Amino acid sequence: xxxxxxxxxxxxxxxxxxxxxxxxxxxxxxxxxxxxxxxxxxxxxxxxxxxxxxxxxxxxxxxxxxxxxxxxxxxxxxxxxxxxxxxxxxxxxxxxxxxxxxxxxxxxxxxxxxxxxxxxxxxxxxxxxxxxxxxxxxxxxxxxxxxxxxxxxxxxxxxxxxxxxxxxxxxxxxxxxxxxxxxxxxxxxxxxxxxxxxxxxxxxxxxxxxxxxxxxxxxxxxxxxxxxxxxxxxxxxxxxxxxxxxxxxxxxxxxxxxxxxxxxxxxxxxxxxxxxxxxxxxxxxxxxxxxxxxxxxxxxxxxxxxxxxxxxxxxxxxxxxxxxxxxxxxxxxxxxxxxxxxxxxxxxxxxxxxxxxxxxxxxxxxxxxxxxxxxxxxxxxxxxxxxxxxxxxxxxxxxxxxxxxxxxxxxxxxxxxxxxxxx
RNA sequence: GGAGAAAUGGCAGAGUGGUCGAAUGCGGCAGUCUUGAAAACUGUUGAGGGUCACACCUCCGGGGGUUCGAAUCCCUCUUUCUCCGCCA
Numbered sequence: 001x002x003x004x005x006x007x008x009x010x011x012x013x014x015x016x017x018x019x020x021x022x023x024x025x026x027x028x029x030x031x032x033x034x035x036x037x038x039x040x041x042x043x044x045x046x047x048x049x050x051x052x053x054x055x056x057x058x059x060x061x062x063x064x065x066x067x068x069x070x071x072x073x074x075x076x077x078x079x080x081x082x083x084x085x086x087x088x089x090x091x092x093x094x095x096x097x098x099x100x101x102x103x104x105x106x107x108x109x110x111x112x113x114x115x116x117x118x119x120x121x122x123x124x125x126x127x128x129x130x131x132x133x134x135x136x137x138x139x140x141x142x143x144x145x146x147x148x149x150x151x152x153x154x155x156x157x158x159x160x161x162x163x164x165x166x167x168x169x170x171x172x173x174x175x176x177x178x179x180x181x182x183x184x185x186x187x188x189x190x191x192x193x194x195x196x197x198x199x200x201x202x203x204x205x206x207x208x209x210x211x212x213x214x215x216x217x218x219x220x221x222x223x224x225x226x227x228x229x230x231x232x233x234x235x236x237x238x239x240x241x242x243x244x245x246x247x248x249x250x251x252x253x254x255x256x257x258x259x260x261x262x263x264x265x266x267x268x269x270x271x272x273x274x275x276x277x278x279x280x281x282x283x284x285x286x287x288x289x290x291x292x293x294x295x296x297x298x299x300x301x302x303x304x305x306x307x308x309x310x311x312x313x314x315x316x317x318x319x320x321x322x323x324x325x326x327x328x329x330x331x332x333x334x335x336x337x338x339x340x341x342x343x344x345x346x347x348x349x350x351x352x353x354x355x356x357x358x359x360x361x362x363x364x365x366x367x368x369x370x371x372x373x374x375x376x377x378x379x380x381x382x383x384x385x386x387x388x389x390x391x392x393x394x395x396x397x398x399x400x401x402x403x404x405x406x407x408x409x410x411x412x413x414x415x416x417x418x419x420x421x422x423x
Numbered sequence: 424g425g426a427g428a429a430a431u432g433g434c435a436g437a438g439u440g441g442u443c444g445a446a447u448g449c450g451g452c453a454g455u456c457u458u459g460a461a462a463a464c465u466g467u468u469g470a471g472g473g474u475c476a477c478a479c480c481u482c483c484g485g486g487g488g489u490u491c492g493a494a495u496c497c498c499u500c501u502u503u504c505u506c507c508g509c510c511a
Binding site: 040043044048050051053054057061062064065072075078079080082377 | 473492
């Protein structure tokens, strides 16, 4: 959520910048500023009335104490009108505030200067491509065939237990996935992140805090009885750890990593590319979250990109990094780098990580602030990224490491799996 | 799930319906003393809105109510604790 004072100060710049997202901001901004003015003016009137009635109440108290009952009753009569006014103004004010809030929720984050204009993923900017695409054996299979051949993942079983998009991992498939989780968490903690385990269900306030609500309501599973949401990413519970907190400079940076299953309804995204592990309703992911001082955030973003690159290099998987264009950029993000893994057998790129700087957009909703050296309060910057989304890494490993004798296991994972070949 | 108790500032902990944004202690910050540190002493120390800055307004778990006036009374929700039951 943008800050009104920033909209006021940079109105035309913001309008221009939001065009990169194909978001027409002029009218919304005007309404926002108007409502903010109204809110302030109403608040001022209300304050004056409250002030007057506070004074009167005190006088009445004094008069009762000194036994001047009649005078007190006279003053009492005067308060009736004030009460009515304050009630009316109070309602006006909270209505203006609510309308303002609703409008602010509609405005996406201002894209960073380096974000390319564009409408679809076609316009994303490839900034790096690395890793060798292996030459596969003649009869190379896509991962869903491999999963079946070696009995690693059972998709039909998931259908029976739950429904489409909830696979059952078995044997070496399950173990390989567990190995990846441990490997990622170890690498992350070695890089200075603190490991956390967080709830998989969150309340409404948390959903609003990180921006899944209200914009992506339909994408989350909702538990109606208790009005809770299954997390679509660990970003939600982890970032919300610090909701409403006023931190000190010493607390920063905060670097957290956590493994969680993620649940996504993926409403409306059925179609060609959902086979196998490509798109699931439940999947595992290890997440990185950074809470930092504003002046550090872009340096930290680069560090996160380097860190994720390191993982892919160690796994020896071919990947590329994209800078997302305005049209593809997430609602809350100012700058996002997507990592895509090349799925050799499918001959296509699979998104496996998304590393973003939200600047103050989430912090403003979450009310995460800190006191700087001059004891001034300011919103922090939040960042997050996946390290990594498991099923697609698994898909990439199966496909790219397949040989005629079976599927090889990358060296760095062997200590975790305890085997070096799936045959 | 049943019965009871509670929720106050970073923490601990007072608070009779009427200058209570709130005693006191600890912690934090600044200073005095000291070669330095500790101790001791002195001062300072919640958040949001508003203002150039004051003034002023709001906030004592959340929401609602009674009252001229609520941290204090009533209703409701949530959470925590104790006991009982159930249970990974």
